Amino acid sequence: MKLLGISGTITGSKTLVVVEKVVELARRFDPQIETEILDLKKFDVQFCDGRHPDAYAGDTKKVIDMVSSADSFIIGTPIFQASLSGALKNLFDLVPPSAFRNKVIGFVATGGTYQHYLVIENQLKPIAGYFRAYTAPGYVYAHTDHFNQNNEIIDSDIIVRMENLAKEVVHMSKMLTPVGEL
């Protein structure tokens, strides 16, 4: 089983910190799983122009392949205008509908205000629904207050929530045999 952590932003650094942490916690929970990190900042991804997903080249093709070959996901976004980042939405636009089908997704978001907690519930989960992914019931919303000045997560409650999410995603991925394979 391969768990892919996706940090869905080009700007800022907190989202990657949270994604990496949850992935690390998942690996600690089950050392058997293979993990990988897709940090959008490190790839030169082009805008989706509506072509067939197979027709992209370079980094764009690379990220599509990384998503398609993973079995489960921790996906993180910063909150921009009370929604997901444009960069992450572009990644969703690029991949084929089969990329997340019957796979498990755990979501995390980072924001500067506590008021945007429901962005995951109302903006991200519907997209996961379109892909027919299995969405972990829990999710983690990290606030600037949960970090210290060196961008390390210091809030103990949020670490517990990240651990719970990591366990949920690993557990669900193991238990849910893809429908196509039944």
Add this chain to the structure above:
Amino acid sequence: MAKAVIISGATSVNSRLNGIENEVLAFLTRERIEFEQIKVRELPPEDLIYGKFDSPEIAIANKKVESADAVIVLTPVYKASFTGVLKTYLDLLPQKGFANKIILPLVIGGTFGHLLVIDYALKPVLSALGATTILNGVYTLDSQVERIEDNQYELDSEANERLQKALTDFAEHLRE
């Protein structure tokens, strides 16, 4: 005089969304409503994706929004939501950038099943941008826009009727 800005989040230059946009341009011209256009696809991709708030091209686009009394937002449906292309530009608007502006969302999709993208995906973002007057949008099917020669498009009469009604309502709001 009232001014409008049209923001298009189409992903390709020959999107069927152009069929809708052309009708909008013709309507505004007919009604003598001044307008400017922002085609997100034509803004520098680097500035959009890296969130460069200080980019001159982004500043020009933001100025168009700032000076407008109304905004027409166009997007195709991608993965049951607005496009990432559109969102990268909306991410660069200042906080409350749509405050005190009349907003008209126009969406095109492959299936009628995605009508609620307007209410559930797009409107919350428009609200976050400070919009309080969001008019009833128009949802059109891909199949209702036919590509004819020379980059021209023909809009199905039922779809066009709904679009014209929404545009008339939009113009009335703009004159109030």
